[in-house]
Amino acid sequence: MLERLLVPARRALMQVLACGLVALSYAAEAKEAVSASDDPVLEARVLAIAEELRCLVCQNETIAASHADLAVDLRKQIRLQLQQGQSQAQILDFMVARYGDFVLYRPPLKASTVLLWVGPFGLLLVAGGVLVVNVRRHRRGVQTEEWSQAQAQKARALLDDGSGSP
Amino acid sequence: MKKFLIPLAIFLVLVGFLAIGLGLNPREVPSPLINKPAPAFSLPLLDAPEQKLSAQDLRGKVWILNVWASWCVACRIEHPLLVEFSKMGVVPMYGLNYKDKRDDAIGWLNKFGDPYTRSLSDTEGLVGIDFGVYGVPETFVIDKEGVIRFKQIGPVTPEVLRDDIIPLVRKLGA
Numbered sequence: 001m002l003e004r005l006l007v008p009a010r011r012a013l014m015q016v017l018a019c020g021l022v023a024l025s026y027a028a029e030a031k032e033a034v035s036a037s038d039d040p041v042l043e044a045r046v047l048a049i050a051e052e053l054r055c056l057v058c059q060n061e062t063i064a065a066s067h068a069d070l071a072v073d074l075r076k077q078i079r080l081q082l083q084q085g086q087s088q089a090q091i092l093d094f095m096v097a098r099y100g101d102f103v104l105y106r107p108p109l110k111a112s113t114v115l116l117w118v119g120p121f122g123l124l125l126v127a128g129g130v131l132v133v134n135v136r137r138h139r140r141g142v143q144t145e146e147w148s149q150a151q152a153q154k155a156r157a158l159l160d161d162g163s164g165s166p
Numbered sequence: 167m168k169k170f171l172i173p174l175a176i177f178l179v180l181v182g183f184l185a186i187g188l189g190l191n192p193r194e195v196p197s198p199l200i201n202k203p204a205p206a207f208s209l210p211l212l213d214a215p216e217q218k219l220s221a222q223d224l225r226g227k228v229w230i231l232n233v234w235a236s237w238c239v240a241c242r243i244e245h246p247l248l249v250e251f252s253k254m255g256v257v258p259m260y261g262l263n264y265k266d267k268r269d270d271a272i273g274w275l276n277k278f279g280d281p282y283t284r285s286l287s288d289t290e291g292l293v294g295i296d297f298g299v300y301g302v303p304e305t306f307v308i309d310k311e312g313v314i315r316f317k318q319i320g321p322v323t324p325e326v327l328r329d330d331i332i333p334l335v336r337k338l339g340a
Contacts, residue, residue, distance in 0.1 A: 056300035056301070057301065069265065073290075077295060097198060098198070098199070098295060098296065098297070099195065099198070099300065102195045
């Protein structure tokens, strides 16, 4: 398991190092080393879509942020499909068809995800209900509690005693 | 008595959830491709790049697609098992050589043995994307109608082979 995480990570590291070296050696001649296309508008759209998608190799990163090989390939794929005139929705569908809802950082509301969306509010309702019932019961308990004859006498004695002395 | 049982019950339910959670593999993403037609592809053969093989050519037989690469260390773990399995001749196994260099791949097969009926070169990893590959090695079982029936993410273990792959392949009538 760890292997599958480490191998791409190690490769990514090597690539970053390699890119760094290349960038250093060409720094005098060119500024851009790894930029994929010259169109900033297109790149912004690619990033916007990539930020909606989870990288399956490093599962807590978006495809926009990840250096994993697969993320690089998928960004390339997004760019290509945008160039072909596909919409954002079409590209997200393309990803879901291959990797499942898991790739979406915002899972859709459907039968299998209802618990995910409604669960927290359901729990809140239950907790609120328990609270209301408990508070009511407590209040009623205080009001209806009756003193025994002995307790009443004891209290009266104490009060009388207090008022008697100056 | 009753008051004491309620937290205990909640605790036990929690323990139940956590116990199930411990048994799950968080890296295993359920594939939406199971019981869906395998994506169409047409790729050059590893040992004869001028020849191509397509998904269409494999219609009518049960086959296994194993995604591998010479740079993939985990592939080496499952490889001896695949070599053994191929000798049984139960089902044809095709290799998808994923994002690899041709020379490296051929060298790797010469060194560790070649269990594949044929290997296909997916140099750009595009067919890999179509198959939803995200952690090499991955293994798919595809039926006679070209539908994906099983997917293993990560190395095939003897247990998976014995309990899942071989029974399934037999059931599908390889």
